[in-house]
Amino acid sequence: MAATLLEQTRAAHEECERLERIIVKDFDQDLKGHREKLAQGHRVRKRLDELQALSTKLERIYADEDGARKEEIAALKGLDEHGFSAFYERIKEVREYHRRYPYLEVAEAPNEEEALKEVVEVSFSGDEVGGRYLDVHEHFHRFVNAKFGKQLDYLEYLTSFSDVSEISKQHRLSKPYREYLQALVGYFESFYARTQPLGSLSKIYAKLGDFEARFRAGQIPGWADEGVANGDVAANGLDxxxxxxxxxxxxxxxxxxxxxxxxxxxxxxxxxxxxxxxxxxxxxxxxxxxxxxxxxxxxxPAGALSVEERDRQEAMMLEAALLEAKVRTWSEVYSSVIEDTKGYVEKKQASTYEELVAEQELKAEEDAAALDSDEEDEFIYNPLKLPMGWDGKPIPYWLYKLHGLNQEFKCEICGGESYWGRRAFERHFKEWKHQNGMRALGIPNNKNFFEVTQIKDALELWASIQERELGGFKAEVEEEFEDAEGNVYDRRTYEDLKRQGLI
Known part of the structure; x- marks a missing residue:
């Protein structure tokens, strides 16, 4: 027996009240730890979405565009053309239904206490560690392999992904660049929805204000001289x-x-x-x-384009500028998370394979037990800025010194870059920055130049290798002399010993 419209209305109001009670009880819980608070936020978000759906349904019922609600109320009051006949007919239908199905059980209301313990599944990547850190590896690889990008390591990308000042206008108007920005903005919006389920994207983007008006007025950084308002590209700075x-x-x-x-x-x-x-x-x-x-x-420039081409270029410029502004906004919103992510990446780079495996096993045990330590949200005092250990705390200073992380190695070939610790120093000889430096000097980056960090030393060694490969007779080195006892010397050694009277 289908529920009447009024019964649907009553049930919807009852469900709304139940959801409101659950939300209030959920907020009354004293939760500690990142994971529990995140789970609570997603539970409340789910209830709010259900409330919104029910409220929309009630608004549609009360609007009564088809007049069904009005007709049903009139039938209950007995005000239709048949008088009370419709009322008695409905009673008859109800009795007949219950006579036919006498063993139907009354559905019990859902247990509100169990609803407070519900776990809403939210997916995070391994490097996001349950929403504590960012994972932009995909966008990093996309950037370094794109024409508009440049070669840099992941830590540098985390610091500079919102800085587009070095990208030319030609690349900023290209479709791959806009697609890259859209993917990056999409990731931040997804990360925000997963880590801040009760947050509002509209409040985040409210900081942009009337962006299009400011863009056309040339008030957007990086587009002041290239915006639509000027209708021209930037001046070259030359008279x-x-x-x-x-x-x-x-x-x-x-x-x-x-x-x-x-x-x-x-x-x-x-x-x-x-x-x-x-x-x-x-x-x-x-x-x-x-x-x-x-x-x-x-x-x-705008004057050299047709009306259609100009409109298309203006749309591309505005889209690129808006996406760049959104990326800058997210970098400000997640400034502290970015710093935490950089610390986490440095910790991973300083950890051995065994330590990483032990960390993953520990996290798996914590997830299985669903326990969070109260110390997770405590401020960590780290004045020496030591790398973080697998337990989320700074590693001991003696271990820091044992691994040689207090030793600084500089490489002139890499532009004076500093490397802390012997392990990082030896590894950098195979990295792109050192390889580019050697390529700029016109020297192959092979094992002959391992641990050579000075430009002068590298050039001298390369000249020596080339000279040796060319061959030819060198009297000082290859000419041999024999003394009275039959000992053989090269020319320089023989003359030195003879001058000293030793032979």
């Missing part, structure tokens, strides 16, 4: 009226000309002469009137 000929422009040098062309959105390829001629064109011809073939793809 071209100061140059009378192309030769004078050439005197700036290849790097300066290339940088000026890039800022204007012009192509940077070709010889020094071709670059200078391209830049010299901007002295007498406005950018908007320059031929589109001089610009890189997607960087032509």
């Amino acid at each position: 071209m009226t100061a140059f009378a000929t192309v030769e004078e422009v050439e005197s700036l040098g290849a790097d300066a000309i290339k940088e000026a062309l890039a800022k204007l959105g012009l192509k940077t390829g070709g010889t020094l002469r071709q670059r200078a001629e391209r830049l010299f064109l901007t002295r007498d011809v406005p950018l908007a009137e320059l031929d589109k073939r001089h610009f890189v793809k997607g960087a032509a």
